Amino acid sequence: MTLGTPSAPRPLAGRRCGFVPPYLLRRLGWEQTLSLDAGFRAARPGPASAPPPLAARATAAWTVHDAGATTTLPGRPVRRAGEGATGDPAVDEAATGIAASLALFADVYGRDSYDDAGAPVSLTVHYGRDYANAFWDGTQLVFGDGDGEVFGRFTAAVDVLAHELAHAVTERSAGLVYQGQSGALNESVSDVFAACLAQRLLGQSPQEADWLIGADIFLPGVAARGLRDMRAPGTAYDDPRLGTDPQPGHLDDYVETSEDNGGVHLNSGIPNRAFQLAAVAVGGSSAEGAGAIWYAALTGGRVGPRTDFAGFAAATVAAAGVHADAVGAAWEQVGVTPRAGGSRAGEDGAVGRGADPGRxxxxxxxxxxxxxxxxxxxxxxxxxxxxxxxxxxxxxxxxxxxxxxxxxxxxxxxxxxxxxxxxxxxxxxxxxxxxxxxxxxxxxxxxxxxxxx
Structure with a gap:
């Protein structure tokens, strides 16, 4: 969803916490991005509520910084909460996006900033040169301007802003370890609240939404509807440079790998699909319906750092109240049987200890x-x-x-x-x-x- 046009439907073609998964890196021979990356991750169905204003009612302060195409963080402060537009698209997109993201958590879930204690939020734009990524580093949100060939500004999509802020929320609540199934849940939770925000701003119901993540970061000419499709994982793109979207949507197709912290950006498609099914079944808006259930599960004490898919599913069922059967059925459709406990952290991979130069x-x-x-x-x-x-x-x-x-x-x-x-x-x-x-x-x-x- 492009910032600044909340009432307009977003196009299906050509859209855009790192936010870009590993299996795509194989397809792209980026130059400056590669080097800069190295320099351092309940109601019945009814009409959706009217889109709220983009200005947040949250109390948390925020500051947008400009790294000036360097990798020095946080960079020069250029816009704070309450200040007007600067005319720099990346700065103003980041400002609008963080305000809307904070408003989602404050207005819908009663959360005061990512730590629920009013912590100020720091953002950095213009990070690196041709840097095609966005991430939460444990302290701040960081956004690149894209490589200019496949990706444009990562601030141009409001769901990217919400995705990265949600990583901070997860870190300060359940603390899901960024590895294996708990890591895939970490990624999925960020996509869940990103989708909730996009639909909230557009005034869409779960049935009306396209369920695409990162749809506005792709440049023209790229055969991609989005980066991920929560409704149909594995169908978001098919492009000669990107390849075909490899996300699974069912536990039977879970990818065992040592890459990308155990495939966290791949296997997040499974809980993503479960949320989309639950949102449709629960009804109302995604944010106030299934989103409220997922938030209660994340913050209610039943989910811990190593919780796996089944454990998270059980927590959502426990939080769902009268919608417990619908939520449980959504998880069953993706092959996950809700049960408490369990963990599956994924492979850590071998680590070497010193070496002489080889051929x-x-x-x-x-x-x-x-x-x-x-x-x-x-x-x-x-x-x-x-x-x-x-x-x-x-x-x-x-x-x-x-x-x-x-x-x-x-x-x-x-x-x-x-x-x-x-x-x-x-x-x-x-x-x-x-x-x-x-x-x-x-x-x-x-x-x-x-x-x-």
């Missing part, structure tokens, strides 16, 4: 808001590839053992994760733990030969 070096990047996956390898002895000499020099300085020690916890919400393989050693490191030399190393490998530094 080949492979770098793989997964994660991010859109889940794109990028991979490249480098012949370290290649005389005709100018990257090889710099890579050899960096490998002599990189402390892989120290990198492995920094990589014990999963990456942050929508942040990127890097796998580095060299001389038989494998290290997995979240972007915020790379360090300067390893960050430069992955940049060098992922940059196509002949491209400027």
């Amino acid at each position: 080949r070096l492979t770098v793989r990047r997964t994660g991010g808001f859109a889940g794109l996956r990028a991979e490249a390898d480098l012949d370290l002895d290649a005389d005709d590839d100018p990257r090889a000499a710099e890579a050899r020099s960096l490998l002599e300085r990189v402390d892989l053992a120290a990198a492995a020690a920094r990589a014990e916890e999963p990456g942050g919400a929508d942040r990127f994760v890097y796998d580095v393989d060299v001389a038989g050693t494998h290290v997995r490191v979240p972007e915020q733990a790379l360090g300067a030399d390893l960050a430069r190393l992955v940049e060098v490998v992922l940059r196509p030969p002949g491209d400027p530094a």
Whole structure:
């Protein structure tokens, strides 16, 4: 949904916490984005309520900062709550989006900011150069301007703003660990409240909504209705550069992988579909109907850091009251039987402890808001590839053992994760733990030969 036009229907074609998932990174050979990523994740059915004004009634203060195409956070403060438009589209979109997102949580769920204690919200726009991602880093919301080929500004879609703020809400409530099923739930909860906000602003019922996430971040010419389709996971896009949307919509198709913190951006399609089915069955608006049930489950004490799909489903059924049967049936339709307890954190992957430079070096990047996956390898002895000499020099300085020690916890919400393989050693490191030399190393490998530094 494009900010500034809340009453207009959003187009189905050409739309846009990292927000971009790993499996898409394989399809795109981004340049500056790759390097900058390395520098651091109840009522019966009836008419929907009228769309509220975009100005939030929440008490939380917020400040938008401008990073000026650098990776320095938070950047220069450029607009605060209560101040007028600046004329910079990214700044003003971020301001409108955070105001609307805070209003959703305040007006519908009675939550005062992401911590329910009125914490001020910090946002940064114009992060990096050609940076195609958005993320919550545990302190603030960060948005890139896109690569200019596939993605435009990540602030242009209000659901991206709500998605990232919801990561902060989840962190300060259930604390769902960003790995495996609990991580997929973390991602799904963000999509749930993103969809609730978009529908709220458009005055749509669950039956009327398109249920697309990230529909306004794609540039013209990209064959994508959106980044994810909560109603029909696996159908959001089919594009030569992106490939085909690989999200599953049923537990039978759950993807076991060590990438992207256990496939959190892939497997979120399963609980996403459950919510869409529940929203239609419960009726009313998605925010005040099924959304209120999901919020009560998230914050009610039944959901903990390692809760799996079945445990989260049980919490929503317990919170659903007269709609318990409808909510339970929605989960059953995606192959999840509600039950308390249980966990499935996913694979952690092997971690190497130091290595000498070898003949080949492979770098793989997964994660991010859109889940794109990028991979490249480098012949370290290649005389005709100018990257090889710099890579050899960096490998002599990189402390892989120290990198492995920094990589014990999963990456942050929508942040990127890097796998580095060299001389038989494998290290997995979240972007915020790379360090300067390893960050430069992955940049060098992922940059196509002949491209400027």
